[in-house]
Amino acid sequence: MLLRALADPARRAMIERLARGPAPVSELARPLPMSLPAAMQHLGILEAAGLVRSKKEGRVRTCAIEPRALSQLEQWLGARRTEWEQRLDRLDAYLDTLENEGETHDTSG
Amino acid sequence: MTQAADGTAGSSSPEVKPLKTSRVLRARRETVFRAWSSAEHVRRWFAPEGCEVVEAAVEMRVGGKFELYMRSPCLENWLRGTFVEIVPNTRLVLDMRIDDSDGKTLFRAYTELDFSDAGTGTRLDVTQTYTLIDLTKAWMIAGAPQGWGSTLDNLEQEASRMESSAA
Numbered sequence: 001m002l003l004r005a006l007a008d009p010a011r012r013a014m015i016e017r018l019a020r021g022p023a024p025v026s027e028l029a030r031p032l033p034m035s036l037p038a039a040m041q042h043l044g045i046l047e048a049a050g051l052v053r054s055k056k057e058g059r060v061r062t063c064a065i066e067p068r069a070l071s072q073l074e075q076w077l078g079a080r081r082t083e084w085e086q087r088l089d090r091l092d093a094y095l096d097t098l099e100n101e102g103e104t105h106d107t108s109g
Numbered sequence: 110m111t112q113a114a115d116g117t118a119g120s121s122s123p124e125v126k127p128l129k130t131s132r133v134l135r136a137r138r139e140t141v142f143r144a145w146s147s148a149e150h151v152r153r154w155f156a157p158e159g160c161e162v163v164e165a166a167v168e169m170r171v172g173g174k175f176e177l178y179m180r181s182p183c184l185e186n187w188l189r190g191t192f193v194e195i196v197p198n199t200r201l202v203l204d205m206r207i208d209d210s211d212g213k214t215l216f217r218a219y220t221e222l223d224f225s226d227a228g229t230g231t232r233l234d235v236t237q238t239y240t241l242i243d244l245t246k247a248w249m250i251a252g253a254p255q256g257w258g259s260t261l262d263n264l265e266q267e268a269s270r271m272e273s274s275a276a
Binding site for chain 1: 128132135233235241
């Protein structure tokens with residue numbers, strides 16, 4: 001659900017905006033080429049995925065990011081980072097082998 | 110603008126934020142570049158630890174394949190990529206996606222690699238921009254093969270939490 005919610009560029013734009021702080025629905029919808037009801041529908045999906053919560057105050061519905069959902073994403077990203085760190089360790093080790101081979105038969109690239 | 114209510118949402122944006130990392134490698138630029146240039150090289154270092162590379166195809170030309178089929182004790186998945194940009198010994202751009210063994214895409218990773226001189230070695234800058242497609246499976250990939258200690262534990266916990274909340 002979480003990833004499906006984020007698969008849509010309009011919803012990612014909303015999340016990016018909300019990452020800077022809470023905002024009313026109208027402000028989230030404004031930069032997007034869509035009607036307010038369409039924006040509401042996207043928000044509904046983000047809310048259902050637990051990424052965003054909203055509350056109505058008078059006639060204004062204000063949305064905010066759900067920090068716990070984001071921390072899951074941060075952990076996922078952290079895992080990707082670890083993967084790259086380890087991959088670069090292995091690359092560095094493998095390059096020793098390649099450099100030694102390169103000494104004997106250099107390629108033209 | 111108002112502060113985030115819990116004060117916990119520290120960083121700017123979620124998965125849309127690209128991952129950037131860099132490393133100075135103890136080899137010449139041509140050598141580092143060459144390590145990306147063929148399946149024979151790539152299969153020696155690219156796959157996560159504990160993953161067996163079953164098949165690999167690397168064709169270093171724009172539109173050429175960069176593909177690895179990887180198997181670990183717990184899972185199998187495809188990395189399917191194509192070369193988008195090639196500047197010899199300077200820059201590579203790869204559009205990658207990770208598919209599960211049924212061919213279902215879990216996430217995409219647009220990968221930019223910049224090679225530059227750093228003393229007698231080479232600095233490699235990696236920028237990877239992700240589009241996440243199927244989170245529950247993506248979590249499994251994050252956690253299963255590496256044995257990352259606490260990271261792994263966290264991820265497994267998160268994965269099972271998400272699986273159960275998705276059910």
